[in-house]
Amino acid sequence: MTQIPSNQAPSNPGPRPETNAVMKLVGQYDSPFVRRAAIALHHHGVAFERHVISTFAHLDENLAINPLGKVPTLLLSDGTPVFDSRLIVEYLEAGAAAEKRLTVSDPADYIAMLQLEAVGIGLAEKTYERGIEFARRAPGTQDMAWVERLERQIASSLVWLEARSRPGTLVSDRLTRADLAVATAATFLSEKQPQLYDRERYKGLDGHRRFCEALPSFEAAAYSASEAKATGWRPEP
Numbered sequence: 001m002t003q004i005p006s007n008q009a010p011s012n013p014g015p016r017p018e019t020n021a022v023m024k025l026v027g028q029y030d031s032p033f034v035r036r037a038a039i040a041l042h043h044h045g046v047a048f049e050r051h052v053i054s055t056f057a058h059l060d061e062n063l064a065i066n067p068l069g070k071v072p073t074l075l076l077s078d079g080t081p082v083f084d085s086r087l088i089v090e091y092l093e094a095g096a097a098a099e100k101r102l103t104v105s106d107p108a109d110y111i112a113m114l115q116l117e118a119v120g121i122g123l124a125e126k127t128y129e130r131g132i133e134f135a136r137r138a139p140g141t142q143d144m145a146w147v148e149r150l151e152r153q154i155a156s157s158l159v160w161l162e163a164r165s166r167p168g169t170l171v172s173d174r175l176t177r178a179d180l181a182v183a184t185a186a187t188f189l190s191e192k193q194p195q196l197y198d199r200e201r202y203k204g205l206d207g208h209r210r211f212c213e214a215l216p217s218f219e220a221a222a223y224s225a226s227e228a229k230a231t232g233w234r235p236e237p
């Protein structure tokens with residue numbers, strides 16, 4: 001593998017607070033991916049504006065910003081697009097002071113954090129895919145074998161997360177990337193497909209979700225049903 005010579009590697013590639021122009025976050029706050037990026041921005045104290053457009057209603061504009069036409073994209077103050085929520089979180093972490101980092105350093109905690117983050121993001125992806133089956137297809141034309149598979153994956157993830165959840169942060173006393181991923185995914189499922197989210201059965205997970213949603217960085221990027229409805233999202237019949 002080619003090594004980047006150390007004198008060419010960026011020493012601090014993260015956001016530069018001294019710039020005057022404000023970054024813009026593209027996307028709506030019903031998306032767990034957009035919310036995760038926004039929560040990380042608030043947590044790190046990075047000033048940003050929002051550009052509230054939908055991946056479906058505004059595909060042309062999204063394709064001009066992000067080759068995949070997906071949200072979120074973070075437009076840096078010089079207009080450079082940073083797309084995919086994972087990369088946005090990574091970018092912010094790279095420039096963060098040690099005491100604000102959302103990434104733990106203890107090796108055992110690090111693996112646990114990555115596992116929880118991966119399952120949280122995966123749960124959000126599976127919830128999204130299932131939603132598409134109902135939101136984008138004519139009634140009666142859903143691929144029910146696919147829906148059943150998605151529901152099994154969602155249920156399995158919920159059981160796995162419940163076994164590791166508590167009404168507080170998940171892997172350390174501090175907020176981590178795992179908390180951002182798991183709590184936003186649980187809120188997304190509970191809001192969009194509440195029939196799959198039994199608050200009694202997933203009590204620990206729901207306690208964790210409610211703990212996180214009450215934090216200032218989460219409240220500043222609260223789930224928004226109205227943004228989704230404004231661009232055409234409707235609940236499942």
Ligand SMILES: N[C@@H](CCC(=O)N[C@@H](CS)C(=O)NCC(=O)O)C(=O)O
Pocket residue numbers: 031032033055068069070071072083084085086128
């Ligand atoms: N891996 C992406 C996933 C983002 C994603 O799937 N966003 C949805 C909206 S919630 C989207 O843009 N979907 C449109 C599409 O997949 O074409 C990330 O983490 O940013």
